[in-house]
Amino acid sequence: MALIYIKIGFIILFVNSFISISLYLNHRRQAQFSNPTAIINITNSNEFNISNSNKYDNLTRHNEKFLTYLPHDGFNNQGIELENAIFLAWFLNRTLIIPPILYFVGVTPIIAQPYDKLYDLLSRFIHPNNNFKENKITFCFSEDKTESNFRGIKDVQIFDANYNTSSSFQENQRYCKLVSYTLYNWENLIDFSFVRRHIKYIHRRDFNFKHLVESLNIDPNTEVYNVSSDEYPYQVRYYDSSESKAELGKYKKRVNLITLSKKPQKLMHFGNVFSSTRIIKELQKSKNFWKKLMNKMLPNNPIIINVVNTIVDKIGGMNSFIGVHARLGDGYFVKNQNKTVQGLIKRIQKDFKVISIENHKTSLPSVIFLATDVKRNDTSLQPFFQTFPCVYTLDDFADLLEPLKFLKNPEDGMIMYKFLTPLVDLLVISRSSKFYKTNKSTFSSYAGRLHKISDTF
Ligand SMILES: Nc1nc2c(ncn2[C@@H]2O[C@H](COP(=O)(O)OP(=O)(O)OP(=O)(O)O)[C@@H](O)[C@H]2O)c(=O)[nH]1
Ligand SMILES: *[C@@H]1O[C@H](CO)[C@@H](O)[C@H](O)[C@H]1NC(C)=O
Ligand SMILES: *[C@@H]1O[C@H](CO)[C@@H](O)[C@H](O)[C@H]1NC(C)=O
Ligand SMILES: *[C@@H]1O[C@H](CO)[C@@H](O)[C@H](O)[C@H]1NC(C)=O
Ligand SMILES: *[C@@H]1O[C@H](CO)[C@@H](O)[C@H](O)[C@H]1NC(C)=O
Ligand SMILES: *[C@@H]1O[C@H](CO)[C@@H](O)[C@H](O)[C@H]1NC(C)=O
Ligand SMILES: *[C@@H]1O[C@H](CO)[C@@H](O)[C@H](O)[C@H]1NC(C)=O
Ligand SMILES: *[C@@H]1O[C@H](CO)[C@@H](O)[C@H](O)[C@H]1NC(C)=O
Ligand SMILES: *[C@@H]1O[C@H](CO)[C@@H](O)[C@H](O)[C@H]1NC(C)=O
Ligand SMILES: *[C@@H]1O[C@H](CO)[C@@H](O)[C@H](O)[C@H]1NC(C)=O
Numbered sequence: 001m002a003l004i005y006i007k008i009g010f011i012i013l014f015v016n017s018f019i020s021i022s023l024y025l026n027h028r029r030q031a032q033f034s035n036p037t038a039i040i041n042i043t044n045s046n047e048f049n050i051s052n053s054n055k056y057d058n059l060t061r062h063n064e065k066f067l068t069y070l071p072h073d074g075f076n077n078q079g080i081e082l083e084n085a086i087f088l089a090w091f092l093n094r095t096l097i098i099p100p101i102l103y104f105v106g107v108t109p110i111i112a113q114p115y116d117k118l119y120d121l122l123s124r125f126i127h128p129n130n131n132f133k134e135n136k137i138t139f140c141f142s143e144d145k146t147e148s149n150f151r152g153i154k155d156v157q158i159f160d161a162n163y164n165t166s167s168s169f170q171e172n173q174r175y176c177k178l179v180s181y182t183l184y185n186w187e188n189l190i191d192f193s194f195v196r197r198h199i200k201y202i203h204r205r206d207f208n209f210k211h212l213v214e215s216l217n218i219d220p221n222t223e224v225y226n227v228s229s230d231e232y233p234y235q236v237r238y239y240d241s242s243e244s245k246a247e248l249g250k251y252k253k254r255v256n257l258i259t260l261s262k263k264p265q266k267l268m269h270f271g272n273v274f275s276s277t278r279i280i281k282e283l284q285k286s287k288n289f290w291k292k293l294m295n296k297m298l299p300n301n302p303i304i305i306n307v308v309n310t311i312v313d314k315i316g317g318m319n320s321f322i323g324v325h326a327r328l329g330d331g332y333f334v335k336n337q338n339k340t341v342q343g344l345i346k347r348i349q350k351d352f353k354v355i356s357i358e359n360h361k362t363s364l365p366s367v368i369f370l371a372t373d374v375k376r377n378d379t380s381l382q383p384f385f386q387t388f389p390c391v392y393t394l395d396d397f398a399d400l401l402e403p404l405k406f407l408k409n410p411e412d413g414m415i416m417y418k419f420l421t422p423l424v425d426l427l428v429i430s431r432s433s434k435f436y437k438t439n440k441s442t443f444s445s446y447a448g449r450l451h452k453i454s455d456t457f
Contacts, residue, residue, distance in 0.1 A: 066216060068097035068204065069270035070118050072110050075101060075422070076442035077274055082186060083293060084273040087281075089199045090289060091240060092261050094268060096201040097212070100183035100411075105418040107330045109139035109156055109179065112233040115226065115271035122207035124158060125181060127412050135414055136161035140176040182414040189304070189423070191457075194296035198289070205411075218266045225265035227255075230272045241282045249277065276445070294449060298457040299427060303407050304420060305457070308427040311397045315428075321367040321392075322348065323432025323451065327441040328380050329373035337380035340438050345387050347436055366390050369432060371425035371447070394425050430454050 069085045071078045078101055089096035102110060102125055110121060128135060138159040157174070165176035185203060186192070195201065204212065213220045228236045237251035242258055260268065281287055299305065315321045324344055328337045348368075368391045374381065376393050385391055394401075401424065404417040426443060429435055430450035437444035450457075 064200075065094045065266055065268070066097055067092060067094035067268045067270070068099065068212070069273045070115070070122060070207070071099050071102055072108075072112050072118060072122075072272065073274065074108050074442070075103065076446050078102065079297070079446060080276055080442060081273050083297060084275075084278055085270065086195055086199060086201075086293060087279060087286075087290060088238070088257070088270070088273070089201070091257055091286065092268065096199055097204045097267075098186060098201055099204045099207065100185055101189075103182050103184050103419045105180045106177075109137075109141070109158065109177075111156075112272050112274060113230070115228065115230045118230070118271060119207065119209060121158065123209070125183060126206055126208075127183060134161055135182050135412060136178060136180050138163040138165060138176055138178050140165065140174040142174050180414075180418070182409050182412060182416070182419060184409055184416070184419070185411070188409075189299055189301050191296065191298045191300035194292065213267070216267060223266040225263050225268050227260070227268060227270045228253075228272075233272060234275065235272070237277075238279045239282075240280060240286045244280050244282050246280045246282070251278075295453055295456075298450070298453075299423065300457065301407075303403050304424060304427070307401060307403055307424055308431070310400050311394075311424070311428050312431045314397065314400065315367055315369055315392060318431045318454070319433040321369050321432050322352070323429030323435045323447070324348070324368055324370045325426075325429055325435075325437050325441065325444045325447055326370060326372040326374075326381065326384070327438035327443060328378065332440070333373075333438070341380055341384050344436050344438075345384060348388070351434065368392065369428055371429045373422070373443075394421065394428070426450070 067085070067089045069081060069088075071081050082098065085096055085098075088094075102108070102122070110118075112118070113121060124137070138161060139156055140159065140163075141156045159176075161178060163176070165178070183206065187203075192201075209220070213224065218224065230236075232252055234250045234252070236253050236255050237248055238260075239246065239254060239256050242256045248254060281290055312318055326340060326344060327333045328340060333340065352366075366389075368388050370381075370384070370391050370393050372378075372381065372393065376385075376395055401417070401421060404420055404424070405415060407416040407420065408414065409416055422443070426447045427450065430447050431454045432451065435448055435451040437448050
């Protein structure tokens with residue numbers, strides 16, 4: 001997905017009060033090393049004192065080397081970043097420190113940034129504690145009217161939840177939005193059993209650099225290697241083979257992974273690792289690993305899977321409907337709304353000529369489930385509904401989503417309902433007989449990937 005930098009001039013208004021713990025184990029309270037050296041029982045759920053951890057002692061004693069990265073953008077972009085980081089950790093034989101999902105209700109204000117700026121921005125998202133009770137921020141942005149910017153956002157500032165947005169809007173011509181967020185452990189959603197067999201990993205609890213180096217007990221100046229300053233969103237392209245002739249494309253700089261494997265620093269800190277084109281994989285072992293990984297990053301949260309199965313049953317069962325993803329809601333996708341909707345209509349009509357108002361009543365597959373980021377009554381979608389008579393959206397199954405209202409983030413007690421409904425949308429369409437995507441959407445790519453293997457989860 002095309003991203004360009006935005007100018008940042010933010011003001012820190014909420015104090016990032018110090019959380020004494022920055023690394024933690026997953027919610028299942030197990031050590032998740034491929035070859036566990038220490039299984040630690042955590043009694044106090046949220047508070048894991050890394051400096052008391054036998055595992056940590058063992059790690060440092062055995063000269064463990066670590067690798068981490070900075071997430072940005074929506075859930076699906078963050079998923080690609082995680083997968084790339086898993087590959088890098090595997091290739092470079094380092095223990096991966098996995099950041100939490102930075103989950104928003106609606107569109108994310110955190111898009112690709114130069115390394116230091118992104119770090120600064122991310123460090124303001126913290127778990128609620130005594131001083132900071134709510135997972136809410138206000139972000140104000142001015143719109144970019146030029147075509148180049150994907151999100152349609154030019155300038156972002158982040159404020160606390162009480163920021164007077166009306167004054168901001170008047171003074172700076174900015175749009176402000178109060179958004180909820182939560183920092184969610186990947187293992188609450190995705191099956192890590194394959195990952196666990198192939199790399200060592202631990203979870204990171206926040207985005208505070210100081211916490212990180214303190215937890216690892218390393219010197220930030222001599223024992224950290226910051227891989228790239230990420231002056232451009234597509235700055236560095238990584239190559240698994242020094243012999244590779246693959247071109248840089250939109251990237252600015254080539255780095256061979258073999259060069260990185262010689263770095264002595266304890267922590268190798270990547271910034272932006274987004275995009276499925278970021279790492280060139282030409283070695284056979286890389287290709288094999290990647291192919292397997294792509295088929296193993298599967299959602300496995302039983303509550304979500306149950307909800308999805310119930311909805312799919314209601315529509316008529318797996319493979320008995322057409323799945324469509326219409327990404328129309330923000331930035332680039334707004335400008336292409338009509339094109340996207342017309343494109344989807346044409347492709348479906350071409351493939352399923354049988355679907356029309358006249359023969360809707362035949363037994364041929366005619367049911368469509370439409371996943372979309374806009375409301376059903378949105379003007380741009382009307383041609384779709386006029387063309388196809390039998391279209392369901394997630395709104396039609398609101399009652400079946402009820403179980404998600406009881407799903408809480410164990411870290412902060414946030415009800416996950418609003419964060420997770422897009423994932424339900426995505427999983428339903430992945431269980432269709434035929435899937436139609438929106439170009440350039442990573443939401444669509446993940447749905448398409450799961451669609452190919454939907455009988456396996
Ligand atoms: N409910 C629902 N939400 C959607 C759908 N498609 C996109 N969204 C929402 O649109 C926003 C951006 O999509 P994300 O997938 O999070 O962002 P991303 O990972 O950058 O993906 P893309 O922007 O699509 O490449 C998020 O709030 C999504 O939840 C959809 O089909 N259904
Ligand atoms: C540390 O690791 C060694 C083996 O590598 C193991 O024998 C020992 O029990 C571990 N120590 C703790 C405290 O877990
Ligand atoms: C962890 O807890 C389980 C059950 O409470 C117990 O059987 C086990 O011995 C504990 N392990 C450690 C390392 O304390
Ligand atoms: C964490 O461990 C350190 C060192 O053992 C100790 O000084 C500190 O009190 C511990 N903090 C908590 C919250 O247990
Ligand atoms: C991977 O790193 C560990 C130390 O963390 C080391 O013991 C092991 O030999 C390394 N494996 C390879 C293949 O380099
Ligand atoms: C917010 O800003 C507007 C416009 O400047 C002002 O009229 C209003 O009193 C402010 N509200 C608060 C709560 O400060
Ligand atoms: C690495 O980046 C962090 C975060 O921006 C910074 O604090 C640190 O000084 C950098 N370390 C090195 C060695 O460049
Ligand atoms: C999309 O089409 C509608 C008419 O169907 C039109 O009113 C609208 O301006 C078009 N939007 C864009 C972005 O072209
Ligand atoms: C989507 O991308 C494909 C391949 O690049 C292209 O053939 C197709 O026309 C695009 N569809 C739309 C609706 O833009
Ligand atoms: C769509 O419905 C919502 C209420 O669900 C309403 O607020 C909105 O104005 C409607 N939009 C259009 C384009 O009709």
